[in-house]
Amino acid sequence: MKTSVNRSLLVVGSVAFDDIDGPFGHHPRILGGSGSFFATAASYFTNKVAMVAVVGDDFPQEHLDFFESRGIDISGIEKASGDTFFWQGKYSDDLSSRETLDTRLGVFGDFDPKLSDSQKNSDLLFLGNIHPSLQTSVLGQVGTPLLIAADTMNFWIEGAKEDLLKTLAGVQTLIINDEEARELSGDFNLVQAAKKIRAMGPSTLVIKRGDAGAMLFYEGGNFFAPALPLEEPRDPTGAGDCFAGGFMGYLAQVEGDLGPERVRTAMIYGSVMASFSVEQFSLDGLKGLDETRIEERFELFRELARF
Amino acid sequence: MKTSVNRSLLVVGSVAFDDIDGPFGHHPRILGGSGSFFATAASYFTNKVAMVAVVGDDFPQEHLDFFESRGIDISGIEKASGDTFFWQGKYSDDLSSRETLDTRLGVFGDFDPKLSDSQKNSDLLFLGNIHPSLQTSVLGQVGTPLLIAADTMNFWIEGAKEDLLKTLAGVQTLIINDEEARELSGDFNLVQAAKKIRAMGPSTLVIKRGDAGAMLFYEGGNFFAPALPLEEPRDPTGAGDCFAGGFMGYLAQVEGDLGPERVRTAMIYGSVMASFSVEQFSLDGLKGLDETRIEERFELFRELARF
Numbered sequence: 129m130k131t132s133v134n135r136s137l138l139v140v141g142s143v144a145f146d147d148i149d150g151p152f153g154h155h156p157r158i159l160g161g162s163g164s165f166f167a168t169a170a171s172y173f174t175n176k177v178a179m180v181a182v183v184g185d186d187f188p189q190e191h192l193d194f195f196e197s198r199g200i201d202i203s204g205i206e207k208a209s210g211d212t213f214f215w216q217g218k219y220s221d222d223l224s225s226r227e228t229l230d231t232r233l234g235v236f237g238d239f240d241p242k243l244s245d246s247q248k249n250s251d252l253l254f255l256g257n258i259h260p261s262l263q264t265s266v267l268g269q270v271g272t273p274l275l276i277a278a279d280t281m282n283f284w285i286e287g288a289k290e291d292l293l294k295t296l297a298g299v300q301t302l303i304i305n306d307e308e309a310r311e312l313s314g315d316f317n318l319v320q321a322a323k324k325i326r327a328m329g330p331s332t333l334v335i336k337r338g339d340a341g342a343m344l345f346y347e348g349g350n351f352f353a354p355a356l357p358l359e360e361p362r363d364p365t366g367a368g369d370c371f372a373g374g375f376m377g378y379l380a381q382v383e384g385d386l387g388p389e390r391v392r393t394a395m396i397y398g399s400v401m402a403s404f405s406v407e408q409f410s411l412d413g414l415k416g417l418d419e420t421r422i423e424e425r426f427e428l429f430r431e432l433a434r435f
Numbered sequence: 436m437k438t439s440v441n442r443s444l445l446v447v448g449s450v451a452f453d454d455i456d457g458p459f460g461h462h463p464r465i466l467g468g469s470g471s472f473f474a475t476a477a478s479y480f481t482n483k484v485a486m487v488a489v490v491g492d493d494f495p496q497e498h499l500d501f502f503e504s505r506g507i508d509i510s511g512i513e514k515a516s517g518d519t520f521f522w523q524g525k526y527s528d529d530l531s532s533r534e535t536l537d538t539r540l541g542v543f544g545d546f547d548p549k550l551s552d553s554q555k556n557s558d559l560l561f562l563g564n565i566h567p568s569l570q571t572s573v574l575g576q577v578g579t580p581l582l583i584a585a586d587t588m589n590f591w592i593e594g595a596k597e598d599l600l601k602t603l604a605g606v607q608t609l610i611i612n613d614e615e616a617r618e619l620s621g622d623f624n625l626v627q628a629a630k631k632i633r634a635m636g637p638s639t640l641v642i643k644r645g646d647a648g649a650m651l652f653y654e655g656g657n658f659f660a661p662a663l664p665l666e667e668p669r670d671p672t673g674a675g676d677c678f679a680g681g682f683m684g685y686l687a688q689v690e691g692d693l694g695p696e697r698v699r700t701a702m703i704y705g706s707v708m709a710s711f712s713v714e715q716f717s718l719d720g721l722k723g724l725d726e727t728r729i730e731e732r733f734e735l736f737r738e739l740a741r742f
Contacts, residue, residue, distance in 0.1 A: 340648070350739055353742075354659030361624075396742055432658060432659045433742070435699040
């Protein structure tokens with residue numbers, strides 16, 4: 129998988145404490161956040177991943193050390209006075225739904241990402257799930273990346289639609305889930321939803337469907353990536369960001385152009401990283417991975433889709 | 436696709452009048468039933484399809500003529516005194532759910548399938564969604580088919596579990612949807628559900644998931660067949676039976692053994708026939724098909740799954 133190509137990859141997102149309850153027990157105050165999941169997943173593909181995020185003065189050095197151990201450039205993680213973003217959620221017994229019990233923005237409430245000169249010149253940019261006006265602010269700071277991808281969520285679709293539409297106009301690849309695609313487009317049918325969303329800006333749309341895989345609507349037609357059937361998924365938190373991290377990480381290091389064939393393969397590497405993520409809590413499912421394990425799981429996807 | 440092999444394929448199922456309401460209008464008294472959908476789909480693969488079913492004296496000759504025009508042996512369709520099985524349903528605006536408004540069994544309430552000698556010696560047998568005790572009765576009549584497959588539904592899982600377990604013990608391939616798999620196994624996770632259901636008898640389990648594709652758990656490992664993204668599905672009624680018809684029809688005419696590779700391909704032909712079916716009401720989506728259109732759509736699935 130690894131090649132001599134090594135494009136720089138910047139993620140602007142959240143770093144958070146998660147408090148997760150569900151059928152596999154209560155896990156208080158574990159490391160989470162879109163930036164954390166994305167960067168860690170991407171770090172298995174390239175050593176030129178940089179994070180822009182904010183943490184509070186309650187954020188332990190060990191988590192920063194972990195990011196650095198993964199070769200991630202954390203010079204863009206600002207340490208502000210106050211508490212780190214906190215999210216508390218409870219999953220249903222079958223993990224099919226979750227309820228937010230508490231959200232405390234803390235220092236994330238004043239997050240105003242400022243990119244350094246080298247960050248402005250990143251080859252690939254991922255805008256994690258943050259307020260669309262912040263995403264647009266980042267778009268205004270960067271040069272002309274090879275690829276700009278973004279995530280969003282229903283909260284912004286409902287509460288900041290105008291800002292979100294501005295962001296989408298500047299994004300090439302949008303990576304969201306099926307519910308978000310339906311709400312953003314106002315259309316239940318995903319083919320029609322994809323048509324409408326692609327008209328908002330992103331030429332490439334990835335619709336994640338959890339254990340039913342992920343769909344790709346783009347210049348190369350339609351592609352349906354399966355999800356690996358897992359016997360005991362434990363925590364879906366961050367799976368979407370790990371998908372995006374594998375997707376973008378693969379594209380950061382692949383030889384040649386980022387054309388349609390590459391994007392299909394990126395969908396599978398995204399699915400691979402998501403499948404590892406849901407097997408454990410926090411980033412534990414990604415820890416201890418190596419190229420061999422990632423390639424072995426990639427082959428499971430080949431076997432799953434082969435006919 | 437067509438080969439010189441031509442195994443006989445018997446379906447025991449229902450022939451019905453459907454009354455379908457939904458976002459694409461009200462369609463009263465259209466031809467439906469598991470046997471009708473299955474046999475018509477299968478008829479595009481082999482001319483040795485036979486149906487065992489019952490209709491009332493209200494059943495018009497034109498529908499029988501249609502089956503015969505498809506080369507289907509309808510000598511096993513009994514005409515009884517009374518009304519043909521009637522089902523009335525209403526779909527939600529997004530087609531994601533449906534409500535049963537009326538069910539009138541009519542002559543189907545006394546259905547007691549009796550197989551002729553040639554039917555008893557069928558090479559492949561599909562037990563459509565009828566009472567499990569009738570499915571078991573058919574199993575007691577047949578010789579040793581190469582392959583026995585079956586469908587069932589939540590109504591029987593809830594109301595005739597003991598009978599159903601007897602049926603499953605004699606079935607090699609079970610083709611059901613995700614909700615049915617969850618209810619039959621008592622497990623939400625489909626990998627664990629598959630393990631439990633396969634322990635009930637069927638070595639091969641197909642779990643249909645509508646527009647999220649179909650999963651296969653069998654001796655050849657796991658396989659994930661995509662669903663074709665359709666812009667305007669109109670009526671999901673019978674899609675599962677068309678899937679089964681394409682699946683079994685393909686296996687009826689394929690060269691050589693019915694081993695793991697064949698079963699994967701059968702999943703795709705099943706998906707092809709289901710995709711045609713949902714585009715129109717009743718059997719209209721299947722009418723006018725030919726080998727070229729079926730193969731063209733098969734190639735769309737190849738393109739959809741390719742990476």
